[in-house]
Amino acid sequence: MAYGTKRPEVHNRKGFNKYVKKWVKFLRNHPMTGESLPNYGSAGLVSKANSTNALPTHNFKYGHSKDAHYISGETLTDQFLLRNSSCISCPIRCERRVMVDGKDVKGPEYETCGFFGPNIDAISMENMLKLNYLCDILGMDTISLASTIAFAMELKENGVADFGVTFGNSDNLFEVVKKVAVREGIYSDLANGSKWMSEKYGGKDYAMHSKGLEMASYEPRRSVGMGLGYATSNRGGCHLNGGYLALLESVGVLMTDPLSTSAKPALTVFLQNGMEAVSAAGFCLFSAQSFVPAIFFRLGPHHPFTRAVGKIATHSGPAVRMLLWMMPVVRFNSLFLFPHAETLRLITGFPFYTGSFIKLGERGYNMERLYNMREGLAKKDDSLPDRLTKVPQDPDNPKTVVRLDKMLPVYYKVRGWSKDGVPTKRTLRKLGIKA
Amino acid sequence: MKTIRYYAPLRGIVKKESDETEAQTVGDVLGQIKTTYGKQAYKAAKSSLIVVNDVSIGLYDGKKTALKDGDVVGFLPLCGGG
Numbered sequence: 194m195a196y197g198t199k200r201p202e203v204h205n206r207k208g209f210n211k212y213v214k215k216w217v218k219f220l221r222n223h224p225m226t227g228e229s230l231p232n233y234g235s236a237g238l239v240s241k242a243n244s245t246n247a248l249p250t251h252n253f254k255y256g257h258s259k260d261a262h263y264i265s266g267e268t269l270t271d272q273f274l275l276r277n278s279s280c281i282s283c284p285i286r287c288e289r290r291v292m293v294d295g296k297d298v299k300g301p302e303y304e305t306c307g308f309f310g311p312n313i314d315a316i317s318m319e320n321m322l323k324l325n326y327l328c329d330i331l332g333m334d335t336i337s338l339a340s341t342i343a344f345a346m347e348l349k350e351n352g353v354a355d356f357g358v359t360f361g362n363s364d365n366l367f368e369v370v371k372k373v374a375v376r377e378g379i380y381s382d383l384a385n386g387s388k389w390m391s392e393k394y395g396g397k398d399y400a401m402h403s404k405g406l407e408m409a410s411y412e413p414r415r416s417v418g419m420g421l422g423y424a425t426s427n428r429g430g431c432h433l434n435g436g437y438l439a440l441l442e443s444v445g446v447l448m449t450d451p452l453s454t455s456a457k458p459a460l461t462v463f464l465q466n467g468m469e470a471v472s473a474a475g476f477c478l479f480s481a482q483s484f485v486p487a488i489f490f491r492l493g494p495h496h497p498f499t500r501a502v503g504k505i506a507t508h509s510g511p512a513v514r515m516l517l518w519m520m521p522v523v524r525f526n527s528l529f530l531f532p533h534a535e536t537l538r539l540i541t542g543f544p545f546y547t548g549s550f551i552k553l554g555e556r557g558y559n560m561e562r563l564y565n566m567r568e569g570l571a572k573k574d575d576s577l578p579d580r581l582t583k584v585p586q587d588p589d590n591p592k593t594v595v596r597l598d599k600m601l602p603v604y605y606k607v608r609g610w611s612k613d614g615v616p617t618k619r620t621l622r623k624l625g626i627k628a
Numbered sequence: 629m630k631t632i633r634y635y636a637p638l639r640g641i642v643k644k645e646s647d648e649t650e651a652q653t654v655g656d657v658l659g660q661i662k663t664t665y666g667k668q669a670y671k672a673a674k675s676s677l678i679v680v681n682d683v684s685i686g687l688y689d690g691k692k693t694a695l696k697d698g699d700v701v702g703f704l705p706l707c708g709g710g
Contacts, residue, residue, distance in 0.1 A: 225708040232636060235709025241677060244684035244704070261682060266707060267635050287709065303709050446706050448686075482708050490706055493675030495690055 204542035212535055217284045219528045223483040224490035230287040230479060231277055235303040237266030238444050242307070245451065246586065247415040247443035249408075250311040251360060252343040253401045256412040256586050258311035264318050269300065273318060285479055293326045301325040301335070307410030308339030313346060315363035324366055331374040337386060338373065340407035342366065344387040344400050354394045356383065398579035404429035404570065413577065413595045414586035416442035418449075418457035420595035422465065424575045425604060427561035433478055436464035440482070441506065446489045447499060449507040452592045456510035458604035463513050463551070467531060470554030476533050484530050514607055520555075523548025556624045559608075559616050563628055572614040575601060630695050632657060633702045638672045641665060649701075654678060655691040657701050676703040 203209055220226040229237055239261055242248040246256035262268060269289060275297055279286035289300030301309075301321060305328075309321045328335045345356040356379060358369055372380035382390055387407055391400035401408050406429025413420030419442060422435025432439065438461055442451040449456065471481050489499050516523075524546045526535035534550035537543070565574075576582075577595055586593040605612060609620035621628050632647040639645060642665045651657045662670035678685045679702045685693045695701065 224706065228637075229705055229707040230709060233705060233707050235707075237705060237707025238709050240679070240682070240702075240704045241707055243682050244677060244679045245687065246683070257683065259682065262702075267704070270636075440708070445708070479709065491675055494677055494706070495685060496675070500686075 203540050205539045209536065209539040212532075212539055216528060216532050216536070219532075220284050220480065220483060222487075224487050225485065226285045226479065226483050230285050230482075233266035233270055234287045234289045234300070235266075236269050236289065236301060236306045238303040239265040239306050239310075240267060241444045242303075242411065242439075243311075245415055245443040247412045247439065247451070248307055248311055249401075249410055249412045251314055252312060252340075252347045252399060253408075253412060253580060254347075254399075256415050258314075258316070260316040261311055263316045264306050264310040264321060266303070266306070268318060269306070273300070273322065280477065283477065285477075287479065291322050293322050296326075298326045299329060304410045305335040305339070308336055308343070309363065309366075312343045312410070313339065313358075313363060314360040315366075317363055320363040320366070324363065324370060327367060327370050331370065333370070333374060336409055337407045338370065338383075340401055341383050341387045341390065342369065344390060344396065345383060347399055348390075348394055348396055351396065353396060356380070398583075401578055401580070402430050403577055404565075404574050406430045408432075411439040411443065412586065413581050414593045416444075416451050417454055417595050417600070418442055418451075418461055420577060420581060421457055421461050421597065421600045421604060424577050424595075424597055424601070425461070425465075427558065427565055433468055433472070434465070436461045436468060437478075438464060440485075445485060446494050447485050447506070448494065448503045450504070453507050454596050454599050455508050456506065456513060458600050459510045459513035459517065459607050460506075461604060462607045463517060465558055466517075466551045466554035468554070469557045470550050471531065471533055473553065473557050474533050474537060474550075480533070481531060486529065517607065520548040520552045523551075552624075556626065559620065559624055559626060562610075562614075562616060563626070566615065575614060629697060630657075631700045632661075633700055635676075635702065635704050637705065638669060638676055638703045641669045641672055652695060653691065654680065654685055654693045654695065654701060657695070658691065673703050675706075677706055678703060 243257055243261040248256055250258045273291045275290045275292055277286045278288040278290050290297055291300040305325045309324050342358055346358050346360045348354040373383045376384050387400040388402045388405040391397045403423045408423050408430035409432035411419045411432055416439040418438035422438055423430040426435035428434040441449050468478055471478055492499050526546055531547050531550055534545045534547050538545040581595045582597055585591050605614050610616050630649050632649055634642050634645060649660055651660055658673055661673045680693055680699055
């Protein structure tokens with residue numbers, strides 16, 4: 194903990210102010226951060242994920258819902274949006290403000306739309322807005338809670354346990370959510386999450402978590418790199434700590450082959466390191482989403498050029514590994530790729546460049562890994578439920594599973610870890626970590 | 629009969645939410661938009677996320693995707709977040 198009474202000095206205030214102005218202009222002119230996020234919020238991803246069969250439906254059993262447009266970002270904007278809002282000073286302004294019970298409150302993010310929507314087969318925007326608000330005031334995470342409720346629904350469907358929740362019905366969830374919050378009766382079990390519940394009641398193959406954290410709303414069988422990210426993320430099934438490769442597989446403009454395992458380990462390591470650095474520096478991760486050049490948005494996802502670049506990126510593993518290896522000598526900063534490094538350089542006067550910034554993320558990632566290992570986590574915990582690794586999403590396409598067995602060994606190698614997923618002495622020395 | 633659904637930014641150009649069409653393929657729908665609403669609308673339509681019954685045409689045959697009666701062709705915005 195750092196504290197003090199004086200205002201921190203900025204190394205180069207004039208340069209910093211100038212650069213921030215440039216960056217804000219860049220974000221406002223970029224189609225992702227200047228148009229789609231302010232217009233639709235993150236909820237705009239619902240239609241996109243649904244269109245590529247990557248929207249978890251019926252507790253991740255399927256990846257597509259025919260009714261998803263009722264709870265999409267477009268519907269939210271067209272019929273329910275009061276106004277945009279934002280965190281302090283943010284130029285993106287993706288926050289949705291909606292009306293719930295006569296109050297102007299924060300609207301749902303993409304994850305909430307997915308999990309209190311198709312993943313429980315309940316398609317009611319009105320109920321979802323209320324549930325989102327209820328979770329907010331009760332201090333509960335909508336991903337973990339709604340995913341645990343979906344698990345409870347499947348337990349009931351399979352005749353294992355009955356918590357009074359059923360797929361397709363969100364009308365009684367207000368009471369359920371309140372009971373979970375105060376741990377009333379059997380609902381105390383839901384407060385412990387799906388991992389705990391699967392250990393008590395069974396159903397481990399469809400308890401949709403990794404390392405005890407429920408996964409975000411991206412179906413990994415249609416974004417296999419995102420699956421690798423969920424499995425290896427130090428925080429558990431988190432899309433952001435997991436590298437968010439779904440953006441380059443199933444919900445972005447520039448898409449690699451979502452079923453190919455080819456470059457996914459290297460891309461996952463690169464993005465995990467980058468996002469780790471952005472998070473550690475205190476920035477919103479949306480500020481890094483402008484790394485896909487605007488030209489691809491102008492051309493669109495179906496344009497031959499966009500598709501060709503996506504195909505090349507699908508096989509970019511060796512190039513990305515080379516880039517990771519070269520990080521210490523990447524001594525430049527750019528508005529396109531992690532401009533955060535330049536702001537840190539101007540504030541602190543330390544030699545922050547894209548390469549050293551990403552290296553910083555790598556160091557953090559390894560330190561988290563060591564912490565997890567000290568607390569008892571190991572290679573066996575870099576895992577996903579059997580539903581994702583053994584059951585194809587499309588019964589006619591055996592490739593629609595997450596081939597962790599194929600990707601994990603390569604991932605460990607790219608990270609400089611042993612076959613058991615332990616950071617080697619050489620890797621730790623290189624990163625300046627004393628274990 | 630098939631339905632075309634417009635979303636922003638295309639909706640802002642064509643000034644309506646939907647149209648009916650007898651087009652046989654997604655490419656024909658794009659041609660119809662060009663003829664009816666002009667080049668600007670065509671450009672916006674081409675760069676949208678095009679879906680048939682909520683599934684990306686990238687998972688079908690792209691612009692050659694054949695349409696049948698009752699199909700809904702959507703022109704969705706490209707979104708981000710997470």
